[in-house]
Amino acid sequence: MSGKTAIVLGGGVGGVVAASNLRRLLPKQDRVVLIERSGRHVFWPSLLWLMTGTRNAQDVQRDIAALKEPGINVLKREVTRIDSTTRTVYTGDDSVQGDALVVALGAELVPERIPGLAEAGHNFYTVEGAAQLYEDLQSLREGRVVVLIAGVPFKCPAAPYEAAMLIDHLLRKRRVRERVEVEVWAAEPAPMGVAGPAVSQGVKDLVADRGIAYHPSRQIARVDAPGKRLHFEGGDEVSYDVLAVVPPHAPPAVVQEAGLAAPGGWVQIDRETCETPFENVFAIGDVTGVMLPMGKPLPKAGVFAHAQAEAVARTIATRWTGKGEEGRFTGNGECFIEMGSGAAGFARGNFYAEPAPEVKMFRTGRHWHVAKVAFEKNWWRTWF
Ligand SMILES: Cc1cc2nc3c(=O)[nH]c(=O)nc-3n(C[C@H](O)[C@H](O)[C@H](O)COP(=O)(O)OP(=O)(O)OC[C@H]3O[C@@H](n4cnc5c(N)ncnc54)[C@H](O)[C@@H]3O)c2cc1C
Known part of the structure; x- marks a missing residue:
């Protein structure tokens, strides 16, 4: 059985969405590989509730191998080297070579x-x-x-x-x-x-x-x-x-060594297709640095990693199957702002608007907090 291989690096917000969407969109004979070093997926927004006692450590994370979408080849390993030209990913002594690579390695703390x-x-x-x-x-x-x-x-x-x-x-x-x-x-x-x-x-x-x-x-x-x-x-x-x-x-050292980013810099991508200068190598989420016309970078946020992941999965699937339309990241995003006391604010807008992002903050209230809790519930239901 011959088929193509898509490799997703990182099992965070962008990686989980990219791998799951690729698996749904690609035919069975194609392989989807997800490589995550921690062995777990953390829903980071819930950490704010962990630090104030309304969640415990089990609530905010899952085993990465427990992904809901069947048929993803999950490797709990550390990516130690990437050859961006041949799309070969090294995890210590092992390596895996792909026809497309999605780099979603996030930011190092x-x-x-x-x-x-x-x-x-x-x-x-x-x-x-x-x-x-x-x-x-x-x-x-x-x-x-x-x-x-x-x-x-x-x-x-x-x-x-x-x-x-x-x-x-x-x-x-x-x-x-x-x-x-x-x-x-x-x-x-x-x-x-x-x-x-x-x-x-x-x-x-x-x-x-x-x-x-x-x-x-x-x-x-x-x-x-x-x-x-x-x-x-x-x-x-x-x-x-x-x-x-x-x-x-800081950007992960492995992306700099791969030539995907300048020393000390974030991965440069086409802001809509998320393609890097290397053929069939995409990057999404916090690992990237997209400069906006206003002179400041696109914020690092899960909402963007999520939308970029969906766009890239569609693009890869369309190019491989000839069906559907390629995906594009439009710069739309939103964000809840927890205020305590069961209330929250909410902002939404387009960050690619020119000359500057157009973002509106809505009136605060309990409903936004309820919506954020529902979003968290939906996250686990959708992906795990
Ligand atoms: C407290 C907190 C609250 C937040 N709240 C919000 C919010 O309300 N809304 C919002 O939009 N965003 C929020 N964010 C930001 C959001 O979580 C990130 O922007 C998002 O997770 C980025 O997704 P990513 O896939 O790029 O990176 P990540 O989700 O960080 O995933 C990167 C993954 O790559 C793995 N990895 C790294 N290096 C390697 C390696 N060498 N080999 C193998 N695996 C590797 C990591 O273990 C990690 O799992 C919050 C973040 C925090 C910390």
């Missing part, structure tokens, strides 16, 4: 780039860090919680602000909020800046309404972990009792 940061606080962009943060928040009686954005870009532009509001709500529920300060110290100049000034101001207002102090444009320089003190470039300092960290992000 690199707290070690800031002296002292890896030893300090909790990186709530990991399952383990979010769970530990909850433990600390549960026992805190007074002092200061700092949500630290340690570098740009970072995935999910809303997440740190949502985290601060959810922490605020948790502390109010515990009746200790009046004795605990909550602050956001951010390497970026404003929240969700790419979505435009109205959305950015809307998020700032939500944070301010809850008495959360916001310190933008503060780049962390080093952390004194034993002394529980943050030192910023330019001389600002602040102490903390609980530290919630969004660590610096």
Whole structure:
């Protein structure tokens, strides 16, 4: 039986959607291979509920081999090298060669780039860090919680602000909020800046309404972990009792070694087809860097990884079968903004609009929180 092979690298948001769609669209004789090093799929938005105790670690992840779509060849291995010309993927001593490659390896979290940061606080962009943060928040009686954005870009532009509001709500529920300060110290100049000034101001207002102090444009320089003190470039300092960290992000080394990205850079793609300069090699999601005409990059968000994955799967299937139409990523996206107390905001728009993204923030309310919970439920039902 002869057929073609599509290889998807990474079993996160983009990888799971790409592999599942490819399997649905391609004939049986074609092979779909999914390679994921952690052995699990994490639904990252749920980490915000893990850190505030409304989810546990089992709720937010599944075995990657438990994908609902049958017939995907799942390999729980680390991609150690990619030959972009021959589309050969190496996992240690083994290798697999494909007719199409979809690179969905996400962004690496690199707290070690800031002296002292890896030893300090909790990186709530990991399952383990979010769970530990909850433990600390549960026992805190007074002092200061700092949500630290340690570098740009970072995935999910809303997440740190949502985290601060959810922490605020948790502390109010515990009746200790009046004795605990909550602050956001951010390497970026404003929240969700790419979505435009109205959305950015809307998020700032939500944070301010809850008495959360916001310190933008503060780049962390080093952390004194034993002394529980943050030192910023330019001389600002602040102490903390609980530290919630969004660590610096970096492109995976393996994509740079493959010639898919310049040193220190993200994978460059056609912004609609998601093709790299290498034939039949596509890249989607957080591993990519798409510069918008306004001069800022497309934010790193699951909603984009998801839509790009669907588009790429359609393109590959159409090219191989001659049926249907190729997919295109249009730049549309949306985002829930958790506020605590069972309410949320919602923003939606087109990030490819010119000269600048056109994004609207809707009136906040309980219905958006309910919609976010429904989205999570639907995620697991659809893919696992
Ligand atoms: C707390 C939090 C909340 C968020 N909330 C939202 C939200 O509400 N809405 C939204 O749109 N986005 C949200 N995001 C962002 C969203 O999760 C990411 O943008 C999305 O996961 C990107 O998908 P991806 O497939 O590109 O990368 P990922 O989902 O990160 O997947 C990459 C995968 O590749 C694997 N991998 C990496 N290197 C290798 C290797 N060498 N070999 C094998 N496997 C490898 C990783 O283990 C990982 O599973 C949130 C993120 C966080 C952390």
